[in-house]
Amino acid sequence: MPSAVVPGRLLPVYFIGHAGVGLLFSESPQNRVVQDNLRAISEEIRAISPRPKAILTFSGHFEAGEIHGPGVIEVNVKKGTHIMHDFVNDFHDSAPFVYEYDWPHEDAPELATEVWRHLTKYGIKAKRVERGVDHGVWVPFKLMFPPENPLGVPVVQVSTFYGYDLESQIRLGEAVAPLRNEGYLIVASGMAVHSFRSIAEIRRAPSAGARELARQQVLGESRRFDAHLRAAVAKRDAAEGAEALLQLESLPEFRRCS
Structure with a gap:
């Protein structure tokens, strides 16, 4: 399934509820519902043809750092990103194996830079940063695109704005919307x-x-x-x-x- 940009082809946008790392090992009835829903979405994404050139991700756990101020977006341009075991709860006693989890994936620093340039041209103040992949991305993606059945599409991570200002978040959405015509599939992860x-x-x-x-x-x-x-x-x-x-x-x- 070759990757290509089709003129006028508007790729869809997905919002997924990522839950916590327990999604990967707890077989509770609630988790099974989330697991089934995420796998169904992954099948939809796999069926897209031609395949997207990248998945543009937004996570509730990647809010622009306070150091850059409330009006700045961060774009991860790191090559060879590690996954972050950035759990709120301490699992060292109850489930220490979660710190051994990994999620092999493909980065695309050159595409991340392309996204950064697009945002700056749109008038968004954006900074390039180097960070790992937070659990808001890798936990659901590990379920949706496991190592034994990878998607084969690179992941580009973009932050949300720091703080509660919805108007700025809407402006960010408007800024990235044209990228749907450029081969970027947008997947946002969080919880309402x-x-x-x-x-x-x-x-x-x-x-x-x-x-x-x-x-x-x-x-x-x-x-x-x-x-x-x-x-x-x-x-x-x-x-x-x-x-x-x-x-x-x-x-x-x-x-x-x-």
């Missing part, structure tokens, strides 16, 4: 709701009853925010969709769910 603070509140509750009340409150907030988000991204008109996304900032659940 990802609040460690809420999880901590549930765990700190003094009794089983209080924990259940806290859990129901968190679930309610999460479902309300998810419903608003789904409605926003379902807008067919780009301007209406952007406006609906910006309105999410006014929701009381906005900061609570992230």
